[in-house]
Amino acid sequence: MINSKTSDKVMKGVFWFSALLIISILFLILGYVFVEGIRVVNLSFISDMPKNNWREGGIYPAIVGTFYLVAVALLFAVPLGVLTAIYLVEFRKEDNLTSIIRISVDSLNAVPSIVFGLFGLSLFFYYLKDFTGGPTIFSGGLTLGFMILPTVIRTAEVALRTVPLSEKLGSYALGATKLQTISRIVIPSSIPGIITGVILGFGRAAGETAPIIFMVALNPTMPEFPYLFSQCNALTTQIYYLTSEAISIERAFGMAFVLISIILISNYSARLINKYLARNIRR
Amino acid sequence: MNHQKREDLVKSVLFVFSITASLILLLIIIFLFNEAIRLFQEVSFLDFLFGTKWNPEQGLYGAFPFVFFSIMATLGALIIAIPLGVSCAVFLAEIAPGWARDATRPVIELLAGIPSIIYGLFGLVIIVRFIKVSLELATGETILAGSIILAAMILPIIISISQDSIESVPKSFKLGSLAMGATNWQTLRKIILPTALPGIFAGIILGVGRAMGETMAVVLVLGNSENMPEVVKQLLGKEGSSTVMQLINQVPEILFKPGEALTSAILLEMGPAQVGGLHYSALFALGVILFCITFVLSVASNYILSRSQISVR
Structure with missing residues (x-):
């Protein structure tokens, strides 16, 4: 028999070990991508057009395309998500309708990315082809926007709920109306949380592959006027293309390095902005 | 306009x-079913779901191999991720000193933030190669490789939800147990984990959903051959008959064979498929x-x- 003191110590060791293992998994993945990526990444890799079917030159169109797609996604999801959150938090008591909205948001969040891809294909590529022009920045960006909408709604909701009741009551006590309270008290003090949500949505949208895989071009393509309705490349889909077609694993790692850098920088800046604003908004 | 009217308008x-969120969900359902319905006019739903032969050129549409491989890869991922994830959650909620918690939490957020295509790339280059070399297989692109990558991908969600539910166990439960002379591990095993179990279970279920729906990582590491392994054919009773024990003995073999998940099939075959066909x-x-x-x-x-x-409060 193992006595209870010994098993206590053993289990403590097990828990420490599991946390260390998970930390090392992250560093293994990040470290490998950085080591492999840094070999091919330089200024011209980022700023040049690709040559010879992405084997030489840079990956500029993929970076530009990713930003276009994500911009469309955010333009759709952020206003809509924040307004939804304001409605849920400020205007509605918990009832059947809010629970329907909440179940929808949770379910939408759980929909697999490839199913969004199918949906975008069917809706934008074929059904609304005359309007969207098929596989365009508009189609891909909106599909991504649908996908990140739940993330934005949830983080905005959390941000709005953290506004102290005392501040709202203070505003009402001074004779402010509900709309004044929302626009002057609730929204300004939840801005840091909302910005965090926006940046999280940015990172998530930039890293998605499956929803846009039917919507982007694989040959080097720079968006042209009218930008919204022209084709583009994306980093994620190019990584897949270069890997699955065995064109160049080295350059796929270069793109992965750029993609991870974009996501890491955005996550880190979200944290900084959040801290900075949280300190400065509450005078 | 007075402010009451304005408020009603804004509302x-x-x-x-x-x-909108509900509307998008509804549209997804409508569009998916609208496109899928044409198949069910030709092939019955049960033949589609349990059919074991998928060969579009011959008009055979049996989805069971894909469902099977998705479930196998997910089960494998759970076997790895549940013990690891729950013990990491216990670590974060109960054991870690402040600095260790501060160091681990961003790691888990980052793990959740790494794009799935990068997991796939990493899996293909490292894990698939490792499996091939260390187990001396013809190809490392196996269900096992898929399970390992999926495990890493679902760890963050299992950890964060388990941690929340462990932390929401009332402090008095824990203190009561410690006061009775129980050790930390006894308290954890007999009091805290049982109370937090529903929440942990919910996190695992969400992880299962993530793993089943994961596309890019799986398509790169699973090897993509939808040929049904022998053992599955036997399970379905189509070929020969064998005892339950024989089948169970064969299950580990499948882990070391390539497979093709539901998600991979959609991704890979959409190119060749003729629109509207x-x-x-x-x-x-x-x-x-x-x-x-x-x-x-x-x-x-x-x-x-x-x-x-509700029950915890």
Whole structure:
């Protein structure tokens, strides 16, 4: 028999070990991508057009395309998500309708990315082809926007709920109306949380592959006027293309390095902005 | 306009915006089923779901191999991720000193933030090669490789939800147990984990949904051959007969064979499929299966979570 003191110590060791293992998994993945990526990444890799079917030159169109797609996604999801959150938090008591909205948001969040891809294909590529022009920045960006909408709604909701009741009551006590309270008290003090949500949505949208895989071009393509309705490349889909077609694993790692850098920088800046604003908004 | 009227106006405008999420969900359902329905006019739903032969050129649409491989890879991922994830959650909630918690939490957020295509790339180059070399297999692109990558991908969600539910166990439960002379581990095993179990279970269910729906990582490491392994054919009773024990003995073999998941099939075959054709419709039908699985899992886990929060308070 193992006595209870010994098993206590053993289990403590097990828990420490599991946390260390998970930390090392992250560093293994990040470290490998950085080591492999840094070999091919330089200024011209980022700023040049690709040559010879992405084997030489840079990956500029993929970076530009990713930003276009994500911009469309955010333009759709952020206003809509924040307004939804304001409605849920400020205007509605918990009832059947809010629970329907909440179940929808949770379910939408759980929909697999490839199913969004199918949906975008069917809706934008074929059904609304005359309007969207098929596989365009508009189609891909909106599909991504649908996908990140739940993330934005949830983080905005959390941000709005953290506004102290005392501040709202203070505003009402001074004779402010509900709309004044929302626009002057609730929204300004939840801005840091909302910005965090926006940046999280940015990172998530930039890293998605499956929803846009039917919507982007694989040959080097720079968006042209009218930008919204022209084709583009994306980093994620190019990584897949270069890997699955065995064109160049080295350059796929270069793109992965750029993609991870974009996501890491955005996550880190979200944290900084959040801290900075949280300190400065509450005078 | 007086302010009451203005408030009502704003409220109704916001209402319209707030049903967008529900609207998108509804549209997804409508469009998926609308495309999939053409298949079911030709192939019965049961033949589609349990059919074991998938060969679009011959008009054979049996989705079972894909469902099977998705489930196998997910089960493998759970075997790795549940012990690791729950013990990491216990570490974060109960054991870690402040600095260790501060060091681990961003790691888990980052793990959740790494794009799936990068997991796939890493899996293909490192894990697939490692499996091939260390186990001396013909190819490292196996269910096992898929399970390992999926495990890493679902760890963050299992950890964060388990941690929340462990932390929501009332402090008095724990103190009561410690006061009775129980050790930390006894308290954890007999008091804290049982109380937090519904929440942990909900996190695992969400992880299952994630794993079943994961596309890019799986398509790169699973090897993509939908040829049904012998053992599955026997399970279905189509070829020969064997005892249950023989079947169970063969299950580990499947781990070391390539497979093709539901998600991979949709991704890989959409290119060759002719728009509006039966094949195209069949791929949407695979999407319907995926959607139904993840929808049910999500609703179930949210139901468990909302119930368990009430009971804890």
